Amino acid sequence: MAQGTRTRISTPPTPYLSRLMEFAEPVREDVCLDVAYGDGPVGPAMSPRVRHVTTVDAAPRAVRAATPHDGRTPTVVFTSGTRSTAPERRAFDPDAPAIRADASALPYRDGSFTLVTSRFSLFRMADPGRALREMLRVCRPGGRLVIADLVRPNLASPDRDRIERLRDPAHPPTPSVARLVDLITGAGADVRRLDIFTVERPVEPWLADAPDPRAADGIRTALTAEVDGGPRTGAKPRIIGGELWFTQSWAHVAAHRV
Numbered sequence: 001m002a003q004g005t006r007t008r009i010s011t012p013p014t015p016y017l018s019r020l021m022e023f024a025e026p027v028r029e030d031v032c033l034d035v036a037y038g039d040g041p042v043g044p045a046m047s048p049r050v051r052h053v054t055t056v057d058a059a060p061r062a063v064r065a066a067t068p069h070d071g072r073t074p075t076v077v078f079t080s081g082t083r084s085t086a087p088e089r090r091a092f093d094p095d096a097p098a099i100r101a102d103a104s105a106l107p108y109r110d111g112s113f114t115l116v117t118s119r120f121s122l123f124r125m126a127d128p129g130r131a132l133r134e135m136l137r138v139c140r141p142g143g144r145l146v147i148a149d150l151v152r153p154n155l156a157s158p159d160r161d162r163i164e165r166l167r168d169p170a171h172p173p174t175p176s177v178a179r180l181v182d183l184i185t186g187a188g189a190d191v192r193r194l195d196i197f198t199v200e201r202p203v204e205p206w207l208a209d210a211p212d213p214r215a216a217d218g219i220r221t222a223l224t225a226e227v228d229g230g231p232r233t234g235a236k237p238r239i240i241g242g243e244l245w246f247t248q249s250w251a252h253v254a255a256h257r258v
Helices: 014-024 042-049 128-137 158-167 177-186 203-207 213-227
Strands: 002-008 031-036 052-057 113-119 139-151 189-202 238-240 243-257
Touching: 014 042, 014 113, 014 139, 014 189, 014 243, 031 042, 031 128, 042 052, 042 113, 113 128, 128 139, 128 177, 139 177, 158 213, 177 189, 177 243, 189 203, 203 213, 203 243, 213 243
Parallel strands: 002 189, 031 052, 031 113, 113 139
Antiparallel strands: 139 243, 189 243, 238 243
C-alpha cells in the first residue's frame, strides 16, 4: 500500500494518469472496459498497453456516440493490436471517441472483460452500488476492477465538501476511504490493493471550470484567509511561487471479482 505521499500536479494531470496505469497493471492480453462520466482519458492511455479497450460515457448528456445499424451492441472505441471478432468484443465504430450507456445496465455480456476501470466517475452515477455490480458482472471470473476517485481520510470532516460544492454544485459527496472500500466489497469484490495519496495542485486551473465566477471568488477568499490564519476549509492551502495551491486526497482501489 502506498500511503502518505505528497505530490504536485499541473493541468492536465498526466503524471497521475501514469500512476493509475501502473497501479492497474494492464497486460498485453487484457480486454478492458473503462466506465467514465463524460470524456475520460483512461481509454487512450490504456490502449497501447493492452489488446483491446472499450470506453463507455455514462453521463446523462448528449455526446457523439456509435449508433448500431444492424442490431449489434457497439463495443470497442479504442483498440490496439489485433481486434477480436468475438461478439461481445466486436468493434462497431472504432473512430467514435466514446459510446453512451447506462452504468447501471451496461450493454455487454457477462464476463466480457478482464480489466474494468472507472476514474472520478463512480459517485456521479445515480446508483454507485448498482454501477459497481454491473462492472463486476461484465468482468470475467478472476478479472480485476480498478476504481480511482477523490476521497477524504476516514477521520476527516465532511465539511471538506463545501469547497468542492462551491466550485461545482453538482459535485457528489466525497466518500471516506472506508466507505469506498465497503461499497466495492458490498458489490461482490475482494479488495486487494489500495493507493491513497495527497495531490497538491494550483487553484486557478481548478477554478477555471467553476460555472459561477462569484463562487470562484468566494473559494479564493476562503483559501487565502486560511493561509493568513483564518478558518480551516480542509483544503490545506498554501502559497507556492506566488500562486495559491490546495490539496485533495485521491485513492486507487484494485479489487478482484469474487
